[in-house]
Amino acid sequence: MFPRTIQSKNIGKDCKAANFPSQKPATPGSHQLSEDQLIKIFKRFDTNGDGLLSKEEVKRAYNMLGKSFPGVRTWWALHVGDENGDGYISQEEFNKLVEKNYLT
Template identity: 45%
Template sequence: MPMTEEQLKGILRRFDTNGDGKISRRELRVGLRNLGLRFAGFRARRSLRHADANGDGVISEEEMNELAKYVSKWGISII
């Protein structure tokens, strides 16, 4: 079922389990695994490398758009 970019970002924001406003590689891996995606560790590592513009090792709110665009390439439909 297609979803909007905002809906996808809402799902990704839920991966922030410690509530610090940032998504770590571990949080991303666990979240992707919980969505049922295969190769969650690999995807998390690649996603972080792609979307982490400032290189601090986490995805901040400012970097969330890039993460959503990258994740949408995996067959998650965005309208």
């Protein structure tokens, strides 16, 4: 198996770093979404309209967004975001996850 060698030292001096994906994680608050935008995003993925995102809805959202490892991402979102331990992500919990940039 070959090691992954895409590192900044391999970028030529004539290349612009902007052409390569950033390896630095986004800082919290680097992209501010309005309250209305957060509500629309939440409602888009709340397919049954109960005001909560279930494990299945979160996984479906990651799949729709084309994210790799949707099962692991779903587990992480529920592990980090489900503050009250009910097994669902509420609108408030969702907003906090977005604010902390845990859903990317």
